Amino acid sequence: MSVLVYVETRDGVVKKAGIEALSEGKRIAAKRGTTTAALLVGTNLDAGLEEVKKIGPDKIFVVVNAELSNYQAEGYLAAVKNAAEDFGANVIMMGTTSLGRDLAPRIAAKMQVMLIPDVIAINVEDDGNIVMSRPVYAGKVILDIKSVAFPVVISTRPNIFDVEEGDGACERVDLSPEFSLMSKVIEVVASEGGKLDVTEADRIVAGGRGLRESDNFKLVEDLADVLGAAVGASRAVVDSDWRPHSEQIGQTGKTVGPTLYFAVGISGAVQHMAGMKTSKVVVAINKDADAPIFKAADYGIVGDAMEVLPALIEELKK
Amino acid sequence: MKIAVLVKLVPDSEAQIKLNADKSWIETRDISWVMGPYDEYAIEEALKTAGDKGGEVTVISYGDEQAVDGLRKALAMGVHNAVRVKREGEQDLLGTANALAEALKDNGYDLIFTGFKANDDDCAAIGTMVGTLLDIPVITEVSKLEVGEGNVRAERDIEGGREIIEASMPCVITAQKGLNEPRYASLKGIMMAKKKQIEEVVVTHTESRIEMAGLNYPPERAAGKVVGEGAEAVPELVRLLREEAKVIE
Ligand SMILES: Cc1cc2nc3c(=O)[nH]c(=O)nc-3n(C[C@H](O)[C@H](O)[C@H](O)COP(=O)(O)OP(=O)(O)OC[C@H]3O[C@@H](n4cnc5c(N)ncnc54)[C@H](O)[C@@H]3O)c2cc1C
Ligand SMILES: Nc1ncnc2c1ncn2[C@@H]1O[C@H](COP(=O)(O)O)[C@@H](O)[C@H]1O
Numbered sequence: 001m002s003v004l005v006y007v008e009t010r011d012g013v014v015k016k017a018g019i020e021a022l023s024e025g026k027r028i029a030a031k032r033g034t035t036t037a038a039l040l041v042g043t044n045l046d047a048g049l050e051e052v053k054k055i056g057p058d059k060i061f062v063v064v065n066a067e068l069s070n071y072q073a074e075g076y077l078a079a080v081k082n083a084a085e086d087f088g089a090n091v092i093m094m095g096t097t098s099l100g101r102d103l104a105p106r107i108a109a110k111m112q113v114m115l116i117p118d119v120i121a122i123n124v125e126d127d128g129n130i131v132m133s134r135p136v137y138a139g140k141v142i143l144d145i146k147s148v149a150f151p152v153v154i155s156t157r158p159n160i161f162d163v164e165e166g167d168g169a170c171e172r173v174d175l176s177p178e179f180s181l182m183s184k185v186i187e188v189v190a191s192e193g194g195k196l197d198v199t200e201a202d203r204i205v206a207g208g209r210g211l212r213e214s215d216n217f218k219l220v221e222d223l224a225d226v227l228g229a230a231v232g233a234s235r236a237v238v239d240s241d242w243r244p245h246s247e248q249i250g251q252t253g254k255t256v257g258p259t260l261y262f263a264v265g266i267s268g269a270v271q272h273m274a275g276m277k278t279s280k281v282v283v284a285i286n287k288d289a290d291a292p293i294f295k296a297a298d299y300g301i302v303g304d305a306m307e308v309l310p311a312l313i314e315e316l317k318k
Numbered sequence: 319m320k321i322a323v324l325v326k327l328v329p330d331s332e333a334q335i336k337l338n339a340d341k342s343w344i345e346t347r348d349i350s351w352v353m354g355p356y357d358e359y360a361i362e363e364a365l366k367t368a369g370d371k372g373g374e375v376t377v378i379s380y381g382d383e384q385a386v387d388g389l390r391k392a393l394a395m396g397v398h399n400a401v402r403v404k405r406e407g408e409q410d411l412l413g414t415a416n417a418l419a420e421a422l423k424d425n426g427y428d429l430i431f432t433g434f435k436a437n438d439d440d441c442a443a444i445g446t447m448v449g450t451l452l453d454i455p456v457i458t459e460v461s462k463l464e465v466g467e468g469n470v471r472a473e474r475d476i477e478g479g480r481e482i483i484e485a486s487m488p489c490v491i492t493a494q495k496g497l498n499e500p501r502y503a504s505l506k507g508i509m510m511a512k513k514k515q516i517e518e519v520v521v522t523h524t525e526s527r528i529e530m531a532g533l534n535y536p537p538e539r540a541a542g543k544v545v546g547e548g549a550e551a552v553p554e555l556v557r558l559l560r561e562e563a564k565v566i567e
Pocket of ligand 2: 379381431442
């Protein structure tokens with residue numbers, strides 16, 4: 001029941017979600033007394049290899065191919081399939097990133113195996129079966145699924161699984177899978193200012209309609225700067241064009257699970273909470289003491305954001 | 319042009335989700351079922367494309383009798399044909415994808431639209447799996463689409479940017495927010511939808527590869543504390559974040 005983990009890189013930078021999946025993969029393999037392999041695909045993989053070695057899988061499959069320097073669906077699919085077959089993988093894992101969401105279902109369909117997406121907990125039972133938990137119905141309930149047939153493809157939600165360094169043989173195996181691209185990423189456009197994406201941020205400051213106008217988001221940005229956080233938004237402000245959709249958090253936006261989540265002038269509608277429920281520490285700033293967000297918050301300040309935010313920024317700068 | 323849209327009804331996002339008595343599934347009685355928001359983007363894009371390029375839109379749902387309600391909602395928005403792929407009992411992701419692929423193949427669709435995810439299981443997988451099974455290109459989470467002669471160009475948001483992707487048709491497009499503003503069903507559309515014939519298709523079933531091991535409410539968040547009111551509460555909040563929660567330096 002060996003475990004293969006695709007570790008995502010973009011422009012040579014390893015995604016933390018991939019390292020988390022690899023750490024969890026190693027834990028699963030350890031419990032089942034079997035081995036783990038990592039897979040890296042693309043070009044410019046040296047830094048990625050070093051990161052992966054710190055986690056210590058038994059094997060590292062590497063597909064170096066200039067045609068795959070950007071994500072290309074069929075090429076990456078071929079790479080995972082090739083590595084999975086070579087390794088005899090029974091569990092194939094990756095992070096639930098935009099790449100993982102695109103790639104994992106392709107592998108499951110191509111190999112005619114089951115996919116369990118966006119998993120937040122994994123347990124190995126005594127008989128070796130794996131039970132995975134995933135939020136459904138916008139996180140209102142958690143479904144536990146037991147995989148009774150293998151291989152299985154699992155994608156793990158970012159920022160949930162602990163990174164754990166370890167020792168492993170890290171034997172490098174180069175592969176050159178054959179593929180032909182049916183769709184092609186012809187360009188990757190970076191967002192302006194190289195902003196941190198909410199799904200990758202360890203801290204988020206999210207603002208809502210309580211900020212009253214888009215210019216007041218300057219305060220949210222300033223707080224985010226002091227904290228080294230990403231800026232997030234409620235749908236109300238995205239729909240008003242104050243903020244881009246890429247910042248929207250919730251059921252029709254992004255799912256996040258940072259260590260620290262500030263909700264400023266956000267009421268805490270169920271659809272918003274669906275996207276941030278798994279945050280570790282939530283702080284709410286809202287002028288309405290009865291706002292639902294306070295029920296989900298670990299700490300709250302009842303007050304006007306326009307007064308609280310400047311004071312908070314000052315205090316943190318001290 | 320022949321266009322297919324895959325749709326599925328989901329609980330209204332405000333719905334309270336309760337477990338049924340033996341915790342074997344959720345209590346479905348009091349839930350109001352709606353077209354998922356992403357499926358609405360998919361339908362709108364299909365109708366828009368058919369409007370621009372000429373063509374027919376067929377909406378397809380795999381499910382029990384209830385799937386018909388979803389198909390009627392789509393018909394009311396203006397799609398031309400509706401097909402229910404009959405499902406008996408429950409089905410897992412792979413089984414659903416296999417069933418839909420079987421219903422789609424050999425029908426000569428140039429474009430297949432799906433929502434990028436269904437707001438019930440939140441798998442974000444079916445469209446991608448169906449396209450892979452049909453061995454045609456799939457572009458996921460598309461927020462902008464241009465349909466050319468025999469090919470498409472799409473934009474897809476990724477962390478910290480976006481990808482520009484090209485593919486030839488036939489292909490599958492999974493719809494993300496930003497793609498369009500879905501139209502509302504007109505009264506006339508709703509009346510017409512009631513009368514439309516819904517085609518039924520039978521496909522083969524695949525053996526399930528998973529078992530449900532449990533269904534639970536998520537752990538309640540412990541009641542938080544209101545640190546205080548207004549700017550005066552800030553120093554105490556910062557102290558708590560540093561010393562109690564230990565999430566800032
Ligand atoms: C199908 C569907 C999907 C949806 N998906 C999402 C989603 O993905 N994400 C999402 O966020 N929403 C989503 N929504 C919308 C959601 O229901 C709410 O409408 C939205 O989250 C409200 O945004 P808000 O909290 O910014 O605004 P409001 O609900 O208007 O809340 C503003 C808050 O600011 C407070 N406030 C006002 N002034 C101040 C001040 N000066 N200082 C401090 N606080 C102040 C108010 O007390 C209030 O609590 C969805 C809705 C539907 C139907
Ligand atoms: N039973 C079904 N019948 C038709 N389309 C479906 C079905 N399940 C999922 N889909 C389509 O696939 C998309 C993604 O669903 P999911 O992978 O379940 O999140 C949905 O938005 C629908 O467009």
